[in-house]
Amino acid sequence: MDTIHITDLEAAINHWRARKPSVDSALAPEVAALAEVYALMAFFHEDEADALRMPAAARAAWLAWYATTPDAPCIAICSTSQGDAVCKGCGRTEHEVQDWTAMSPYAKRAAWRRITREGTAWRFNRYADRVRNGP
Structure with missing residues (x-):
């Protein structure tokens, strides 16, 4: 099962908050979509969310954040x-x-x-x- 850990969800929320700060107390659509998932995870005391069951807007916002992260942890020393x-x-x-x-x-x-x-x-x-x- 493809899951998203709560720490990655937090990182994605912070990424979007920095890129699209709230105006007049209105959250950016990406932040709002991710925050809904985050709130449900917190309410149900879960640390992972099923990525395929997330709302499409939240999954798209997470994937857009993911695209900004380093892909592979490789440092060109492969044992x-x-x-x-x-x-x-x-x-x-x-x-x-x-x-x-x-x-x-x-x-x-x-x-x-x-x-x-x-x-x-x-x-x-x-x-x-x-x-x-x-x-």
């Missing part, structure tokens, strides 16, 4: 090609590295959340400056 099950450079599994281009935006964000939460990949320590400057 899966050397037989590691998890890449030391970016933190993705061998399966994720191989299938990245075919993965849905939702699956990619789930992988990003996992590797960021773990924080063990070289992109977060020894090569953090390489990430900032690009591979």
Whole structure:
């Protein structure tokens, strides 16, 4: 199931709030659409929403935000090609590295959340400056 984590929903809301600040206390359509989903998640104490069951406007706003995020966590140091099950450079599994281009935006964000939460990949320590400057 393709899901959107609440932290990504918050990031998308903040993205749209910065791009389209409210005028006369009226929310931008993207913010309003995402806020409705966010409110329901908060009410029901859920941390993920089914992307395919979201209103089309909310899903479109999230996907537009997603398009502004970095695609792959790769830092051009791939240890899966050397037989590691998890890449030391970016933190993705061998399966994720191989299938990245075919993965849905939702699956990619789930992988990003996992590797960021773990924080063990070289992109977060020894090569953090390489990430900032690009591979």
